[in-house]
Each structure stands twice: as structure tokens, then as C-alpha cells.
Amino acid sequence: MITIIIYDDNNDLRGSIRQLLSEVDRFAVTGDHANCNHVMQQVKEMKPDVILMDIDMPLISGIEAVRLIRKFNRTTHIIMLTVFDDNKHVLDAICAGASGYLLKKSIPEKLVNAIDEVLAGGAPMSPSIAKMVVASLQQGKEAERYDLSAREKEVLYLLAKGNSFKMMAAALFISIDTIRSHIKKIYEKLQVHSQTEAISKAYNEKLI
Amino acid sequence: MITIIIYDDNNDLRGSIRQLLSEVDRFAVTGDHANCNHVMQQVKEMKPDVILMDIDMPLISGIEAVRLIRKFNRTTHIIMLTVFDDNKHVLDAICAGASGYLLKKSIPEKLVNAIDEVLAGGAPMSPSIAKMVVASLQQGKEAERYDLSAREKEVLYLLAKGNSFKMMAAALFISIDTIRSHIKKIYEKLQVHSQTEAISKAYNEKLI
DNA sequence: TTCAAAACCCCCTCATTAGGGGATTGCACT
DNA sequence: AGTGCAATCCCCTAATGAGGGGGTTTTGAA
Numbered sequence: 439m440i441t442i443i444i445y446d447d448n449n450d451l452r453g454s455i456r457q458l459l460s461e462v463d464r465f466a467v468t469g470d471h472a473n474c475n476h477v478m479q480q481v482k483e484m485k486p487d488v489i490l491m492d493i494d495m496p497l498i499s500g501i502e503a504v505r506l507i508r509k510f511n512r513t514t515h516i517i518m519l520t521v522f523d524d525n526k527h528v529l530d531a532i533c534a535g536a537s538g539y540l541l542k543k544s545i546p547e548k549l550v551n552a553i554d555e556v557l558a559g560g561a562p563m564s565p566s567i568a569k570m571v572v573a574s575l576q577q578g579k580e581a582e583r584y585d586l587s588a589r590e591k592e593v594l595y596l597l598a599k600g601n602s603f604k605m606m607a608a609a610l611f612i613s614i615d616t617i618r619s620h621i622k623k624i625y626e627k628l629q630v631h632s633q634t635e636a637i638s639k640a641y642n643e644k645l646i
Numbered sequence: 647m648i649t650i651i652i653y654d655d656n657n658d659l660r661g662s663i664r665q666l667l668s669e670v671d672r673f674a675v676t677g678d679h680a681n682c683n684h685v686m687q688q689v690k691e692m693k694p695d696v697i698l699m700d701i702d703m704p705l706i707s708g709i710e711a712v713r714l715i716r717k718f719n720r721t722t723h724i725i726m727l728t729v730f731d732d733n734k735h736v737l738d739a740i741c742a743g744a745s746g747y748l749l750k751k752s753i754p755e756k757l758v759n760a761i762d763e764v765l766a767g768g769a770p771m772s773p774s775i776a777k778m779v780v781a782s783l784q785q786g787k788e789a790e791r792y793d794l795s796a797r798e799k800e801v802l803y804l805l806a807k808g809n810s811f812k813m814m815a816a817a818l819f820i821s822i823d824t825i826r827s828h829i830k831k832i833y834e835k836l837q838v839h840s841q842t843e844a845i846s847k848a849y850n851e852k853l854i
Numbered sequence: 855t856t857c858a859a860a861a862c863c864c865c866c867t868c869a870t871t872a873g874g875g876g877a878t879t880g881c882a883c884t
Numbered sequence: 885a886g887t888g889c890a891a892t893c894c895c896c897t898a899a900t901g902a903g904g905g906g907g908t909t910t911t912g913a914a
Contacts, residue, residue, distance in 0.1 A: 529783070532780055532783050532784065537780070559774075559777060560773030560774065560776065560777050561773065561777040561779070561780040562773065562776070563776055565763055565768030565769065566767075568769040568771055569767060569768050569769040571769070571780065571783065572740055572769040572779065573769075574783070575737070575740050575779065575782070575783070576741060576743055587891085589890075589891065598845075598846045599842075600838060600839070600840055600842045600843025600846055601842075602869090602870070602871090603870075603871075612891085612892065612893085613892075614893095615893055616891070616892050616893060618872090618873095619891080620890095620892095621872090622873075622874095625872085625873095631808070631872075631873090632810065632871085632872080632900095633841060633842050634805055634806065634808050634841050634842070634845055637842055637846060637849075638807060638808055639808075641849045795859085795861085797860075797861065797862095798860090810899090810900070810901090811901075812899095820863085821863055821864080823864055824861070824863060826901085826902090826903095827861080828860095829901085829902090830903075830904095833902085839903095840870095840901085
């Protein structure tokens with residue numbers, strides 16, 4: 439028997455989901471709550487197989503709840519329920535440790551399927567959510583518009599590793615003044631004025 | 647009419663896909679190739695709406711091909727076809743700019759659907775692929791083992807943005823010596839000895 | 855209540871970095 | 885043959901950072 443807990447501040451929706459899941463013999467909804475105020479205690483007690491978690495809830499958001507749960511439990515499957523797919527929090531939820539992501543409008547036809555899928559080790563997602571996830575992996579990967587020379591990239595790389603000018607000079611068998619020259623060039627090209635800015639930019643633009 | 651090009655070194659599979667797609671009126675397969683040796687030229691000429699791309703091909707891999715295509719074209723949808731879901735290259739393909747990812751075994755029942763989905767702006771994925779993608783986003787996010795205080799995190803964040811000690815002091819309305827104290831603590835906790843190392847570590851450990 | 859840790863402040867010195875000048879060599883492109 | 889650019893090296897000064905001291909006050913947990 440698959441045990442399930444529902445968190446959603448919408449009473450009607452909670453009811454509908456209970457109804458929907460009651461029609462499947464192997465599922466047992468062992469709890470539903472309008473907020474996450476006692477989520478840690480509840481999950482510890484019930485040890486559900488699957489949690490359905492609304493993202494937008496008052497006081498403790500679904501994302502916070504996932505974080506709380508993941509502090510002591512890495513195995514229970516959590517499927518997020520969200521109204522809008524342009525919700526920027528969706529990615530946060532993924533990073534927090536949710537397993538699946540379903541738009542509320544697609545609950546009727548896809549929820550049962552999604553539950554089976556997480557249990558099988560999958561990551562069910564509504565298409566538009568999947569798109570966001572993929573986009574987040576692709577973002578920025580088109581850089582290289584700063585056209586740093588090979589040597590400059592090398593210096594930037596060593597810099598990011600925490601090397602001082604002196605250490606880089608030794609590593610590359612060139613004078614410290616040459617390092618300085620390269621650094622100046624790099625700053626110019628990246629339009630920054632310090633090591634920290636340069637490295638920060640390098641990471642953000644995936645130059646490293 | 648939706649135009650489609652297929653790249654796969656398996657002649658039988660290419661044939662099956664052609665056959666499968668020919669049964670859908672709105673699809674027109676305008677080309678199929680066993681390798682990607684002339685992929686840039688072919689794509690430039692045909693300007694297909696969708697490309698089906700095998701990942702494992704001799705000489706130029708599907709991933710390389712995606713990179714080549716994305717150099718001059720950001721709009722054509724590319725669906726990767728892969729045999730194994732444990733292929734570590736799947737993530738590379740995503741980052742290279744593919745839109746969807748289908749296991750070959752699920753082609754018969756899901757290919758038509760996947761094509762419609764990318765055209766609608768989605769990101770169709772086989773469940774096990776989705777799982778990998780999600781896992782890649784979640785990985786490492788369990789850091790926090792350096793237990794920096796809230797203030798220290800704030801300082802580290804500002805540092806990474808390229809602020810000097812002076813600027814941070816001004817921004818936080820505290821003395822520059824206090825910044826210095828926080829920095830010293832941060833270095834101690836992260837076990838580093840310079841700004842650059844600290845920021846590099848912060849990025850690598852997802853502290854920022 | 856006591857104790858530890860966080861957050862704040864101050865001083866010192868030496869090393870390093872930022873930013874501004876130069877210069878020479880060698881390679882590639884025209 | 886000249887032009888541009890990357891890569892190398894040099895010098896200078898002012899600003900900043902690293903690392904070592906020394907503190908107080910506030911706060912939260914034991």
C-alpha cells in the first residue's frame with residue numbers, strides 16, 4: 439500500500455485529490471493539511487511514501503517545507519504542485535530536493551501516473567516545467583564573446599584557483615610583470631577592476 | 647508542413663522512423679543521414695523545423711553536431727535519441743542546446759508526441775532522462791558544512807560581486823575593520839588565504 | 855547565570871594588487 | 885614592408901589586502 443500525504447491550502451483541491459486517489463486501490467492518503475506548520479513532525483510520524491506539496495502556501499512555502507523534510511529524510515518522494523509554470527520558485531524547489539513537478543491543471547489526467555513514476559525512480563514533470571529546467575541548464579552556455587587569448591584564459595584560470603601573481607609567474611615560467619600585463623588585459627576585456635570581479639564574472643559567464 | 651531531418655548511423659532505425667513519421671500527415675522527413683559529416687551545410691540548406699539526432703555516431707558525435715548547429719542556429723528544435731539512459735553524455739547534450747531527449751526504446755509510442763511537444767515549446771524527456779537532469783541540478787546543493795554565519799555569508803556574497811573592503815563597509819554600515827574581521831573568519835572556515843580562493847571555493851561548493 | 859560565539863571596533867606591518875607609464879620580440883595578415 | 889596584436893619584460897606610485905595583535909557588547913544556548 440502506497441501512503442500519501444497532501445499539503446495544499448486550497449480545501450477544495452485537497453478534497454478533489456483525495457477523491458481522485460481513493461479510486462486507485464494501491465494508494466492510501468494518510469493525511470492532508472492546509473499548511474506546513476508541523477510538516478517535520480508529521481512526516482517523521484507518518485513516514486509517507488509520497489508527499490504532494492503545493493508550492494504557494496502561507497507562512498511556510500512548499501519549497502521551505504521540502505528543505506525542512508530533506509534535512510532528515512532523503513527518500514520520501516515529493517511531487518510539487520504549482521499553478522503557474524512561470525513561477526521562478528520552481529527551480530528552487532528542484533534544487534531543494536523535490537522529485538516531480540506537476541501543474542495543477544494537469545492533475546486530473548496525470549497525477550496517478552506521476553505518483554507511479556516517482557515510485558519507479560523517475561522525475562515526472564509537466565512539459566513547460568521540463569522546458570524551464572532544461573533552459574536553466576543551457577543558460578549562458580553561449581559565452582566566449584570576450585575573446586580572451588589562450589594565455590589570458592590560462593591566467594584567469596590560475597587566478598580563480600587562488601594563485602597570487604607571484605605563484606602564476608612561477609607556474610608559467612614568466613615574469614610577474616607579464617602576469618600583470620595579462621591581468622590588465624583581462625580586466626579591460628571583461629570590463630572589471632579587481633580579481634574578485636573578474637572571477638565572479640568568469641564563473642557567471644561560464645568562462646571557467 | 648513540419649520538416650524533419652534524421653541523423654542516425656543505424657540504417658534500420660532511420661528507416662523505421664521514416665516509416666513511423668510518414669503516417670502523420672503534417673510531418674515531412676526531408677532528409678536522413680548516417681553521419682554528421684556535413685551537418686552544418688545540410689541544416690543551413692534545408693532549414694528543418696525539427697532534427698532527430700542520435701547521440702552515439704562515429705566521427706562527429708550527436709553532441710558535437712548540436713554544438714555545430716547551435717553556432718549559427720538557435721531555433722531549430724533538436725531531439726536527441728539515445729540507447730542508454732546512463733550515458734553521461736546526455737547532460738552534455740542538454741548543455742549543448744538540445745531540446746528533447748528520447749530513449750530509443752520509447753520511440754514507437756512517444757516520438758510523434760515528442761515532436762509535437764518541442765514544437766509547442768516543451769522539452770520532452772524520457773522519465774529516466776528527466777531524473778538525471780533533476781539530479782544534476784540537485785547535486786552538491788547539500789553543502790553548508792562550513793557553517794558560515796549569516797553575516798559572513800553576506801560579506802562573502804558582496805565580495806564575490808567585486809566589492810572592495812571599503813565598499814562593503816559602506817554598504818553594510820560597519821567599519822572596514824569589522825569587514826576585515828569577518829573576512830578573516832571566512833578564510834579560516836573555508837581554509838583559504840585570499841579573496842580569489844574564497845570566491846572560487848564559494849562558487850564550486852555552491853555557497854553562492 | 856554563565857559561557858561561547860557572533861558581531862562589532864581599533865592598531866600595526868608587510869606583501870600584494872591596481873593603474874598608469876613605457877619597451878621589445880615574433881607572428882600573421884595584407 | 886608595414887600594421888596589428890599577443891606575449892614578454894621593466895618601472896613607478898597609491899591603494900588595498902593579509903595576517904598578527906588587542907578589545908567590547910549582544911545574544912542565545914547550556
